[in-house]
Each structure stands twice: as C-alpha cells, then as structure tokens.
Amino acid sequence: MNLEKVIFGFFIIFACTLNFGFFIGEIDRPELHHPFELFAAVVVNLIATVLKFGDRTQLGATHLATSLVASFQLLAASMFWAWQLYVLGSPITSDGISTIVSLSGGALLANVFSVVLLLGETLRQGR
Amino acid sequence: MSGMSDVFFLVMRRLRAPLITLITVYAISVAGLALIPGTAADGSPGRMSIFHAFYVMSYTATTIGFGELPRPFNDAQRMWVIFSIYLSVIGWAYTLGSVIALTNHATFRALLARAMFNWRVRGIAEPFYILCGYGQSGSRLARALDRLGNRLVIVEPRSERIDRVAIQDFSTPPLTLTADGRLADVLADCGIRSPHCLGLIALAGEDAVNQAIAIGARVLNPALQIVARAKSSVAKVNLESFGGVQVINPFETFAFNLGVSLRAPEALQVEEWLTAALGTPCPTLVRPPRGRWLLVGYGRFGHEIASVLDREKIEWKAFDPGSPGDSDRRLQHGDYIENILRDRNVDDADVLVAGADVDAVNLGATTLARRVKPDLFVVIRQNHAQDRVLIDAANANVKFVQSDLMVHECLQLLKTPTLSRFIGYLRNADVTVARATIDRVLAEVGEGAPRAWTIDCDAMRPGMFSALFQHGDEPFTIAHLVTDPTSRQERMNASALMLERSDKPQLLPGDDIALKPGDRVLFVGDDISRRLQQRYLDEPSTVEWVRAGSEPPRGILFRRWRQRRLKRSSRIPG
Numbered sequence: 001m002n003l004e005k006v007i008f009g010f011f012i013i014f015a016c017t018l019n020f021g022f023f024i025g026e027i028d029r030p031e032l033h034h035p036f037e038l039f040a041a042v043v044v045n046l047i048a049t050v051l052k053f054g055d056r057t058q059l060g061a062t063h064l065a066t067s068l069v070a071s072f073q074l075l076a077a078s079m080f081w082a083w084q085l086y087v088l089g090s091p092i093t094s095d096g097i098s099t100i101v102s103l104s105g106g107a108l109l110a111n112v113f114s115v116v117l118l119l120g121e122t123l124r125q126g127r
Numbered sequence: 128m129s130g131m132s133d134v135f136f137l138v139m140r141r142l143r144a145p146l147i148t149l150i151t152v153y154a155i156s157v158a159g160l161a162l163i164p165g166t167a168a169d170g171s172p173g174r175m176s177i178f179h180a181f182y183v184m185s186y187t188a189t190t191i192g193f194g195e196l197p198r199p200f201n202d203a204q205r206m207w208v209i210f211s212i213y214l215s216v217i218g219w220a221y222t223l224g225s226v227i228a229l230t231n232h233a234t235f236r237a238l239l240a241r242a243m244f245n246w247r248v249r250g251i252a253e254p255f256y257i258l259c260g261y262g263q264s265g266s267r268l269a270r271a272l273d274r275l276g277n278r279l280v281i282v283e284p285r286s287e288r289i290d291r292v293a294i295q296d297f298s299t300p301p302l303t304l305t306a307d308g309r310l311a312d313v314l315a316d317c318g319i320r321s322p323h324c325l326g327l328i329a330l331a332g333e334d335a336v337n338q339a340i341a342i343g344a345r346v347l348n349p350a351l352q353i354v355a356r357a358k359s360s361v362a363k364v365n366l367e368s369f370g371g372v373q374v375i376n377p378f379e380t381f382a383f384n385l386g387v388s389l390r391a392p393e394a395l396q397v398e399e400w401l402t403a404a405l406g407t408p409c410p411t412l413v414r415p416p417r418g419r420w421l422l423v424g425y426g427r428f429g430h431e432i433a434s435v436l437d438r439e440k441i442e443w444k445a446f447d448p449g450s451p452g453d454s455d456r457r458l459q460h461g462d463y464i465e466n467i468l469r470d471r472n473v474d475d476a477d478v479l480v481a482g483a484d485v486d487a488v489n490l491g492a493t494t495l496a497r498r499v500k501p502d503l504f505v506v507i508r509q510n511h512a513q514d515r516v517l518i519d520a521a522n523a524n525v526k527f528v529q530s531d532l533m534v535h536e537c538l539q540l541l542k543t544p545t546l547s548r549f550i551g552y553l554r555n556a557d558v559t560v561a562r563a564t565i566d567r568v569l570a571e572v573g574e575g576a577p578r579a580w581t582i583d584c585d586a587m588r589p590g591m592f593s594a595l596f597q598h599g600d601e602p603f604t605i606a607h608l609v610t611d612p613t614s615r616q617e618r619m620n621a622s623a624l625m626l627e628r629s630d631k632p633q634l635l636p637g638d639d640i641a642l643k644p645g646d647r648v649l650f651v652g653d654d655i656s657r658r659l660q661q662r663y664l665d666e667p668s669t670v671e672w673v674r675a676g677s678e679p680p681r682g683i684l685f686r687r688w689r690q691r692r693l694k695r696s697s698r699i700p701g
Contacts, residue, residue: 036158039177043154050147054140082178 011048012118015070016111018044023108027101028094038078038104045071045107048114059121066114073107131242134235141229145222152218156184156211163203175204183208188215241316244304248318251302253278255324256541257317258301259308259340260331261288263512264356264533266295268328271534273297275542277325280317282308309339311347319347326352326541330533334362341372354540356533358427375536377529382431385506385525387554388413389439393561398550400565401651402539406575409565413525415504417441418477423492425458428482428508428527444472447483473499480506482527486514493521545581545649549625552632560634564624567635568651571609571622577651579624582608582660584646593667594674595644601674602641605648609638612662612669619659621652 018041025032049067052060077100084096092100160180167173175183179197186193187208200208229235255278258269269279269292279301283289286305293300306313308331318324327344329337334357341355353372357363366374388395392414400409420436422429425447436443445458473479473496481489486509493505507523509515518526539547553561568577586592594603605626611617626636627647633640642648650660662669 035177036161039154039158039161043150046150047147050143050150053143053146054136056136078177085176086178 008051009118011044011051012114015041015044015048016115019070019104019108019111023101023104027098030092030094030097033097033101035081038074041104042074042078045074059117063114063117066110066117070107070110070114073103073110077103131246134238134242137235137238138229142225145225149218149222152214153184153188156188156215157181159207159211160184160204163207165204166201184211184215187212188219241304244302245316247302248280248316251278251318251321251323253323255280255318257282257319257324257327259327259329261292262330262332264530265330266291267530268330268534268537269301270295270297271538273299282306282313282317309336309343311343314343314347319344319351324351326354328537329355334359338362338366341366342369345369345371352541354537373540375533377532378428378431380536381527381532382435385415385432386435386439388415389417391554391558391561393558393565394554397553397561397564400576401546401579402535403576405578408574409569415525416477419443419475420478420480421472421476422446422480422482423489424483426484432480432482473503476503478504478506482508484510486510486518490517490521493523543579543581545625545627545647546579548632549649552634556634563635567622572620572652578654578657579649579651580657582648582650584642584644586644588664590662590664590666590670594663594670595642603670603674604639604641605636606638607673608648608660608663610673612659612673615673619652619656621650621656621660623648623650625649
C-alpha cells in the first residue's frame with residue numbers, strides 16, 4: 001500500500017462527495033444547502049488541485065484539468081453567494097440558491113470525471 | 128525540450144506541500160472563526176459569516192491587521208484569532224521559505240537559465256552564428272564577428288569562460304549558454320534549425336569534441352555551413368570524409384602557407400593583405416630562404432612544417448626532448464638549448480622555427496640562436512595570449528599565433544567564401560597573377576586593405592533582371608558594375624578579382640566581359656562602393672540609367688509611349 005496513493009485518492013473522492021452533499025436537495029430551497037458544506041467543498045477541491053500539480057503525463061494533465069474546472073465552478077458559486085448576501089444586501093432567495101447549486105452541479109460533474117479517471121488508472125494498474 | 132514548461136512543472140511540483148499547508152491553515156482558521164459564537168450588531172448572539180471570516184483571516188494571516196472587523200470580537204473569537212495568527216505565520220513562513228529555497232536551487236536556476244536562453248534564441252530575428260568553445264580563438268573570433276555586425280550564440284561548457292563574455296566589449300551582447308555542445312538538444316536550443324542561423328563554428332579545445340559537435344550539427348541541419356577546428360590530421364581526415372564540414376587545422380594551414388611563401392610568396396602576400404583589417408597597408412613580401420632549417424620542438428606543429436619541408440626538398444634538423452619513438456636521424460633528443468649551441472648547428476642554419484609548445488623555450492631558443500647568428504630568419508610560435516608582448520618583442524620574421532590564424536581562416540570561410548576560393552586558385556596560378564592582383568587593387572582601390580564582397584547575377588533581383596534580360600542589344604558588363612551610379616563618368620573604388628561562371632573561375636576578368644545569369648563576381652573595394660553597387664541589384668532604373676544615360680520612364684503611360692516609339696523606330700530599318 002502506498003500512502004501517497006491513499007492521500008491522493010482520499011482527497012479526490014472527498015472532493016466529489018462533499019460536492020455531492022452540497023448539491024443534493026431541491027435546487028430552489030436555501031435551507032437544504034448549507035454554506036459550510038460549500039466551504040468544505042471549496043477547500044478540499046483546492047487541495048485536490050494542488051495535489052495534482054507537477055504530473056507531466058497525459059493522464060496527470062487531464063486530472064489537473066478536471067480539478068481546475070471543479071475549483072473554478074465552486075469558487076464562482078461561493079463568490080456569487082457572498083456578492084448576493086453582502087454586496088447586494090438581499091437574503092438568499094430561491095432564485096439565488098438555484099444559481100449557486102447549479103454551479104456546484106457543474107463542479108460535481110467535473111469531480112465525477114476526476115473519480116472516473118482515478119478508478120480507470122487504478123484498474124489499469126491492477127491488471 | 129520545451130524549456131519554460133520544465134521550469135513551470137518544477138515549480139508546481141516543489142510548491143505542492145507548501146500550498147496544501149497554506150490551504151489547510153486558511154481552511155481551519157476560517158472555519159473556526161465562522162463556527163465560534165459571536166455577537167451580532169444588536170448584541171444578540173450570532174455567528175460571523177464565512178465571507179467575513181475569510182476577510183478577517185486574509186488581512187490577519189498576511190500580518191496586515193486592520194483590526195476587529197466588521198464589529199468588535201468577543202473573547203472567544205479573540206482566542207481563536209490568536210491561535211490562527213500563529214498558525215498562519217508558520218504556514219506563510221514555510222511557503223515563502225520553500226519559494227526562496229527553490230530560487231536558490233541549482234537545478235531550478237539551470238532550468239530557468241536554459242529556458243530564458245531558449246526563449247531569447249527563438250526571438251533572434253537577424254542572421255546569427257553559433258560558436259561552440261570560447262577559448263582564445265573563440266573569444267577573438269566572437270569579437271571579430273561582432274564587429275562585422277553578426278549576432279552570436281555562444282556555447283561553452285566552462286562557466287568561468289562564459290562569465291568573461293559579460294565583461295568583454297561587444298556591440299550586441301551574445302547569447303550564452305553553459306552547456307556541452309555535443310548534446311543534440313543543446314544544439315537545438317542554440318537555434319541550429321532556425322532560418323536565421325548562418326553557420327556553426329566549433330572551436331572547442333579537443334578534436335574529439337569538435338568532431339562530435341560538427342557531426343551533430345550536420346545531422347540536425349544539413350544545409351548549415353559548419354566550420355570546425357581539428358588539430359590532428361586524423362581528426363581532419365575523419366571530418367572531411369563525413370562531408371559538408373569545413374575543417375581548419377591551424378598547424379597544417381600555417382605550414383602550408385609557409386610552403387606557399389617558399390614557392391610563391393606573392394600569393395601569400397595577396398592573401399594576407401586582402402584578409403587583413405580594413406585599411407591595413409600592403410604587407411611586405413616574406414621570402415624565407417630555402418637553405419637549412421632548424422626546428423625547435425617536434426610536436427604536431429613541427430611535424431607539419433617538416434612534412435612541408437620534405438615536399439620542398441629542404442634540409443632540416445629538429446630538436447625535441449620527448450618523442451624518442453621517432454627514429455628519424457634528423458631528429459635529436461635532449462635539451463633544446465644545449466643542442467642548438469652544439470655542433471655548429473646554428474652557424475650552418477638559415478632558418479630557425481621556434482615551434483615548441485612552451486613560449487619560454489621559443490623565446491630562449493630565438494635569443495640564443497640570434498646571438499650566434501644575428502641574421503637568422505626566425506619563425507616563432509606563440510602559445511599563450513599573455514605572452515604576446517614578449518613574442519612581439521622577439522621581432523621574428525614570421526609569427527604563428529593560433530588564435531590569429533583561426534580568426535583569419537574562419538572569417539574567410541564564413542564571410543567571403545569566394546575570396547578564399549580565389550586565394551586557393553591564386554596559389555596554384557602563376558606568380559604573375561598574384562603580382563597583377565596587387566597592382567590592380569593598388570591602382571583601382573587604394574593603399575589600404577579593401578573589403579571583399581560577392582555579386583551574384585541573380586535574375587530574381589529586379590535590377591539584375593533588367594540588366595540581364597531587358598534591352599539585350601547592349602550587354603551589361605563588369606565595367607557597368609564598377610561605374611558610380613550617382614555620376615556616370617566616375618569609376619567607383621572597386622575592382623573585380625574573379626568571375627565564376629558555372630564553377631569555372633576566371634581570375635582578374637577584364638572590364639568588358641558581359642555578365643550572364645548565374646555569374647558570380649568577386650569584388651574588392653571600399654565600403655561606399657559596395658553599398659552603391661547594391662543599387663544595380665535592386666533598381667532597374669539605375670541599371671538602365673548607367674547603360675543608356677537616361678532615366679527610364681516609371682509611370683505606365685510613359686512606358687507604353689516609349690515602347691511604341693521604340694517599336695516604330697525599329698520598324699523603319701526593317
């Protein structure tokens with residue numbers, strides 16, 4: 001067992017699950033989508049992105065690309081949230097939360113790709 | 128390899144751990160601050176939002192410290208902020224330390240230097256030469272090429288030599304790389320495949336290195352002009368048999384020239400004058416006596432001279448402390464100076480070749496021999512640049528300085544290959560041709576050493592097209608090419624030395640020879656003439672003007688009118 005592989009896999013799957021946890025629930029009900037879950041998803045996604053730095057293989061490059069996409073989508077979602085709440089000064093309505101959740105949905109898709117790449121790599125090496 | 132992405136990936140790989148630490152530190156601090164019960168604006172309990180927590184941590188962790196925003200903290204929050212401050216300071220210290228360590232890292236610096244070099248070479252948009260090896264010959268050639276307005280890319284494995292480039296006087300600083308030119312990727316990074324690369328010169332210290340560089344360069348860019356130095360005849364033959372590489376053996380070249388000066392000193396005089404720095408007066412004729420020769424030092428240099436003397440059937444004796452394996456009876460071993468003074472060697476000799484690889488020995492031998500026979504003809508070899516003053520003071524009849532000779536030969540091959548072919552023909556031609564050359568240049572150009580250039584009768588150039596194909600009744604001659612394009616009666620300070628037509632040379636062609644497409648003419652003259660002459664290549668109106676004495680009409684209307692008039696006038700006699 002390789003500790004590096006464990007940490008790598010842990011963060012990729014963790015990023016995906018946190019993302020999923022925030023995404024799940026009716027899209028227009030703010031009370032079903034907790035800001036802390038989004039915060040955790042952003043942090044874990046950033047760590048997953050940094051972990052993928054510096055791998056020059058084709059697979060490594062695709063890995064990095066999926067993580068970058070997910071991080072950008074989640075950061076966009078959280079920035080939209082902060083803008084809505086503090087700059088515009090209006091509470092999060094069903095309109096606002098559906099934008100945030102749909103952005104995180106895009107990030108979820110990228111994270112799923114990331115997990116698929118991870119599984120594919122693992123299966124190929126198992127043979 | 129792609130240099131910049133190497134650097135980028137190295138940075139990303141090395142900064143992985145610090146970045147993850149930083150993200151974790153921020154995440155813990157922000158989450159903690161957002162979770163701790165705080166006090167809202169109206170005094171009721173409430174939590175700080177993630178946005179505000181991130182704001183507070185952003186200015187606190189970077190030690191900017193705006194204070195307690197957006198409203199005063201309670202003590203629980205303050206305790207957490209104390210903790211976060213220390214945590215984030217550690218995080219930042221670790222990250223910055225890693226960044227600084229990275230910039231000091233030797234691998235990183237080498238990669239960065241290589242990437243910058245690569246990027247700069249790709250940015251060169253003018254003709255340049257690649258110079259491999261920056262020793263005595265290399266640095267002098269570099270400065271000579273720089274003065275002639277060429278950009279340079281220098282590769283040298285020793286960094287202390289590369290450092291010298293920065294403190295030397297260049298009009299355009301050369302691009303330098305500390306690397307081994309034998310590696311194909313180094314040559315590729317030097318821009319060997321660039322369309323602007325004019326040639327590669329291999330002047331490394333060892334023959335094997337030059338051989339590897341030349342062969343690598345030839346494989347990477349078969350169309351490139353490659354000049355390499357080979358000090359042994361084996362390496363020279365090897366490289367020449369490989370093809371496409373011009374090889375200079377300094378010892379052989381010098382010995383060959385000495386042989387030329389024995390048979391036809393005028394040819395050597397022409398060579399020295401035409402390849403000297405601009406404005407140098409014509410050198411005096413050096414005519415070494417045939418008599419008996421004494422060779423001090425019988426290494427590679429001595430061998431080459433001895434073989435030329437053998438070819439010329441001249442009697443010689445050599446002294447060398449080493450090489451006892453050689454059983455030539457003309458060769459004596461032992462201390463040089465002792466041998467020179469013994470057996471009346473010097474009294475019988477006419478020429479002394481002080482060609483050892485130690486300057487002190489050469490100087491000592493010269494001084495001692497002259498004490499015995501003051502009118503001895505002396506050929507002296509200088510090995511080190513720092514001994515130049517001493518060797519000059521010895522006042523020998525002929526001086527061999529390897530770096531001088533290399534610069535001379537390389538410049539000839541690189542800048543005026545036609546001139547070096549001309550000199551080659553001259554060596555085999557009659558002595559009168561060499562004498563006539565000097566007389567012609569003295570009469571038509573002047574006292575100072577002229578510049579040499581080549582005019583290609585290239586029909587693709589607009590002026591040349593007009594000269595060669597239009598109004599064919601009057602041929603375009605060499606006389607036209609040396610006429611001043613600004614005033615038709617005057618002759619420029621230029622002189623044609625050779626006409627090459629389908630690779631057959633005609634030395635000292637007459638002015639009345641009509642030019643044909645594909646002809647190549649070697650000219651010598653002053654710089655102004657060279658520049659004025661370019662007009663004949665590019666401006667049809669100048670060509671017509673010098674031929675007919677009138678400016679041709681430029682507008683389409685006038686041109687038609689003139690054509691019609693010409694047609695009418697040609698119909699009358701027919």
